[in-house]
Amino acid sequence: MKGVDHLAHERNKTEFDVDAMKIVWAGSRHAFELSDRMARLVASDPAFQKDGRIRLGRKELFKNTLRKAAHAWKRILELHLTEEEAGWLRNFVDEPSFTDLHWGMFVPAIKGQGTDEQQQKWLPLAYKMQIIGSYAQTELGHGSNVQGLETTATFDPETDEFVIHSPTLTSSKWWPGGLGKVSTHAIVYARLITNGQEHGVHGFIVQLRSLDDHMPIPGITIGDIGMKFGNGAYNTMDNGVLTFDHIRIPRNQMLMRVLQVTREGKCVKSNVPRQLIYGTMVFVRQTIVADASTALARAVCIATRYSAVRRQFGSQDGGMETQVIDYKTQQSRLFPLLASAYAFRFVGEWLKWLYTDVTQRLQANDFSILPEAHACTAGLKSLTTTATADAIEECRKLCGGHGYLCASGLPELFAVYVPACTYEGDNVVLLLQVARFLMKTVSQLGSGKKPVGTTAYLGRVQDLLQCCCDVQTAEDWLKPSVVLEAFEARSARMCVARAQNLSKFENPEDGFAELSADLVEASVAHCQLIVVSKFIDKLQQDIPGKGVNRQLQNLCYIYALNLLHKYLGDFLSTGCITPKQASLANDQLRSLYSQIRPNAIALVDAFNYTDHYLGSVLGRYDGNVYPKLYEEAWKDPLNDSVVPDGYHEYIHPMLKQQLRNARL
Numbered sequence: 001m002k003g004v005d006h007l008a009h010e011r012n013k014t015e016f017d018v019d020a021m022k023i024v025w026a027g028s029r030h031a032f033e034l035s036d037r038m039a040r041l042v043a044s045d046p047a048f049q050k051d052g053r054i055r056l057g058r059k060e061l062f063k064n065t066l067r068k069a070a071h072a073w074k075r076i077l078e079l080h081l082t083e084e085e086a087g088w089l090r091n092f093v094d095e096p097s098f099t100d101l102h103w104g105m106f107v108p109a110i111k112g113q114g115t116d117e118q119q120q121k122w123l124p125l126a127y128k129m130q131i132i133g134s135y136a137q138t139e140l141g142h143g144s145n146v147q148g149l150e151t152t153a154t155f156d157p158e159t160d161e162f163v164i165h166s167p168t169l170t171s172s173k174w175w176p177g178g179l180g181k182v183s184t185h186a187i188v189y190a191r192l193i194t195n196g197q198e199h200g201v202h203g204f205i206v207q208l209r210s211l212d213d214h215m216p217i218p219g220i221t222i223g224d225i226g227m228k229f230g231n232g233a234y235n236t237m238d239n240g241v242l243t244f245d246h247i248r249i250p251r252n253q254m255l256m257r258v259l260q261v262t263r264e265g266k267c268v269k270s271n272v273p274r275q276l277i278y279g280t281m282v283f284v285r286q287t288i289v290a291d292a293s294t295a296l297a298r299a300v301c302i303a304t305r306y307s308a309v310r311r312q313f314g315s316q317d318g319g320m321e322t323q324v325i326d327y328k329t330q331q332s333r334l335f336p337l338l339a340s341a342y343a344f345r346f347v348g349e350w351l352k353w354l355y356t357d358v359t360q361r362l363q364a365n366d367f368s369i370l371p372e373a374h375a376c377t378a379g380l381k382s383l384t385t386t387a388t389a390d391a392i393e394e395c396r397k398l399c400g401g402h403g404y405l406c407a408s409g410l411p412e413l414f415a416v417y418v419p420a421c422t423y424e425g426d427n428v429v430l431l432l433q434v435a436r437f438l439m440k441t442v443s444q445l446g447s448g449k450k451p452v453g454t455t456a457y458l459g460r461v462q463d464l465l466q467c468c469c470d471v472q473t474a475e476d477w478l479k480p481s482v483v484l485e486a487f488e489a490r491s492a493r494m495c496v497a498r499a500q501n502l503s504k505f506e507n508p509e510d511g512f513a514e515l516s517a518d519l520v521e522a523s524v525a526h527c528q529l530i531v532v533s534k535f536i537d538k539l540q541q542d543i544p545g546k547g548v549n550r551q552l553q554n555l556c557y558i559y560a561l562n563l564l565h566k567y568l569g570d571f572l573s574t575g576c577i578t579p580k581q582a583s584l585a586n587d588q589l590r591s592l593y594s595q596i597r598p599n600a601i602a603l604v605d606a607f608n609y610t611d612h613y614l615g616s617v618l619g620r621y622d623g624n625v626y627p628k629l630y631e632e633a634w635k636d637p638l639n640d641s642v643v644p645d646g647y648h649e650y651i652h653p654m655l656k657q658q659l660r661n662a663r664l
């Protein structure tokens with residue numbers, strides 16, 4: 001039975017078509033209908049319920065995840081779900097598991113780096129889950145430095161096999177998800193050695209466990225690396241440790257799209273660049289950007305709904321107290337996060353398009369935009385995951401004390417999400433890659449090479465170094481060209497200044513190391529420009545639905561002007577804007593917060609999250625927070641008995657002791 005909607009008064013204030021916004025958020029009507037159907041399917045299936053999982057011990061938790069993964073697979077087969085539908089279903093199950101790595105990395109690695117024959121052999125097995133794969137790259141001693149990996153794959157021409165070996169403790173594979181207890185196979189990254197010569201790191205398909213009894217193949221040692229941050233959270237995943245003692249695999253199990261090893265052990269390079277070995281990481285980084293908006297939107301949905309329910313202070317004549325969402329401080333913390341969720345959504349959409357474009361070009365042997373694709377995926381992965389992890393924590397604080405309760409859903413969301421700042425490339429290491437790309441682009445300007453794509457603005461560097469921001473009133477900050485120019489000028493000036501400083505060093509690598517902290521700042525400025533410009537591009541599209549474009553405009557300017565405020569040092573020190581213009585930007589920001597305020601609840605409703613997916617008492621759709629929070633508390637195992645276990649052993653004797661001391 002549907003209860004009272006405690007947020008109805010908020011929903012009545014809405015000034016735009018929420019259903020139309022749901023489609024904008026989903027990306028298309030098709031995506032909306034499909035994801036909506038899958039979300040409801042999962043939410044209505046008792047086998048997928050999530051209550052109480054934070055209270056499970058590791059073994060129970062893990063077994064519970066296995067049960068859900070098996071049930072999801074059963075439903076996928078029974079309902080003949082397409083690959084797209086199955087992906088949504090797994091997403092709404094909302095529990096990290098070995099299937100993420102199987103579908104998210106093992107399959108893409110074979111698709112991206114395997115030859116046609118390898119794909120024909122391995123993909124059908126993987127698609128039917130007759131084998132389960134993981135992605136074993138990182139080792140105990142090296143993660144960021146992929147070229148520093150120590151596992152070896154030595155070709156034995158006598159038997160036409162590779163010998164996979166872990167020569168040191170630090171060469172133990174360490175971290176791969178799904179590896180610890182489930183995977184039967186892995187893409188193992190190892191140094192290729194043929195005829196006594198090294199040929200860099202390559203991927204190999206290696207069987208790890210028997211397909212009959214799941215025992216490790218003799219010579220393989222494998223297990224879980226232990227508990228991770230937070231209760232429940234990422235502990236549903238069996239991140240693993242793996243060592244090889246001279247394991248033999250057939251030659252045709254090396255992924256050979258980039259480099260082939262012949263029967264004689266000769267290495268033959270194909271026409272694709274060596275960097276394609278890193279292709280799976282580019283793919284996954286792109287999916288991580290799309291996922292960032294999803295996680296951020298969850299946190300923002302919880303904090304926004306709760307901020308409208310929660311009241312503190314301000315009661316006059318015994319009337320209602322103020323909803324905390326009406327405090328300007330709450331708005332200035334919350335609304336930029338709401339705007340970021342939308343901004344990341346659209347940049348994620350664009351990045352998906354870029355990735356598809358690169359993939360098609362690669363198939364046609366056009367590798368020209370690979371460096372840009374790498375810089376964009378690396379930089380945006382770093383920017384969006386850092387911002388999202390910080391935002392989830394900010395949302396917890398925005399919910400006051402109740403945000404700290406697991407029932408708010410925020411602690412678990414944070415614990416699951418925060419490793420995204422590390423996996424698929426530490427966020428600082430990735431920004432340094434962007435910096436290399438930017439410095440290379442700037443250094444080539446003199447030679448007449450015209451920058452394209454996301455760095456095209458650097459082609460106008462002379463203008464951008466001189467331009468003066470054309471803002472006289474707060475309203476001027478609502479012009480796309482003004483905002484864009486301010487961000488372009490800031491990024492261009494930071495890049496040029498860093499490049500000039502670098503040129504003072506005799507050895508560029510020394511300079512790069514010395515100036516790395518400054519370089520990272522330039523990368524951030526460049527990536528923020530990309531997000532702002534893709535949001536502005538989105539506004540130029542024909543977006544149907546009453547008032548939808550207006551709301552998106554407000555969000556876009558909140559996103560941009562809040563960054564301007566936060567990074568004011570950059571904008572002022574590079575002379576892009578004056579202090580007076582910065583102050584006008586702040587005036588505009590406050591006005592935008594007031595305009596967003598009546599639409600805030602509808603803007604989070606547009607995410608279309610079910611209560612099951614949100615998993616938060618504070619974020620419930622109906623806003624019925626207090627009775628449910630009260631109810632939830634009584635479910636805690638400590639409340640199973642009125643007098644706790646341990647009373648007789650520890651509390652009672654202490655009390656008696658005090659009584660005796662008092663009598664003395």
Ligand SMILES: CC/C=C\C/C=C\C/C=C\C/C=C\C/C=C\C/C=C/C(=O)SCCNC(=O)CCNC(=O)[C@H](O)C(C)(C)COP(=O)(O)OP(=O)(O)OC[C@H]1O[C@@H](n2cnc3c(N)ncnc32)[C@H](O)[C@@H]1OP(=O)(O)O
Nearest residue numbers: 096100104137143144145146147275278287374423424425
């Ligand atoms: C909670 C999850 C819930 C649901 C999931 C839902 C769906 C599932 C989807 C996916 C699964 C997602 C998440 C699952 C969770 C976790 C999985 C985690 C997996 C991992 O972490 S795998 C391991 C990832 N490891 C890294 O990312 C390592 C980072 N290091 C590197 O990338 C490189 O080593 C580094 C830093 C780039 C340095 O490379 P190198 O040593 O070769 O040095 P150079 O700097 O000299 O570079 C040389 C040259 O190559 C260019 N280049 C570098 N990288 C790339 C690339 N990737 N693509 C293209 N080009 C690249 C570089 O620019 C240089 O070019 P130049 O010579 O200057 O022209």
Ligand SMILES: Cc1cc2nc3c(=O)[nH]c(=O)nc-3n(C[C@H](O)[C@H](O)[C@H](O)COP(=O)(O)OP(=O)(O)OC[C@H]3O[C@@H](n4cnc5c(N)ncnc54)[C@H](O)[C@@H]3O)c2cc1C
Nearest residue numbers: 135136137138142143144175176177419422423424425428
């Ligand atoms: C939850 C989780 C799941 C994972 N899943 C997988 C998986 O499925 N498969 C897999 O292969 N791996 C996986 N990993 C490993 C992950 O990819 C690595 O941990 C990650 O790439 C970071 O590498 P690292 O641990 O070596 O960090 P380090 O490089 O040791 O980082 C430590 C510190 O050093 C700094 N640093 C490092 N290099 C530089 C530099 N050149 N300049 C400046 N600062 C630097 C970093 O910024 C960081 O602050 C996973 C990790 C986690 C946490």
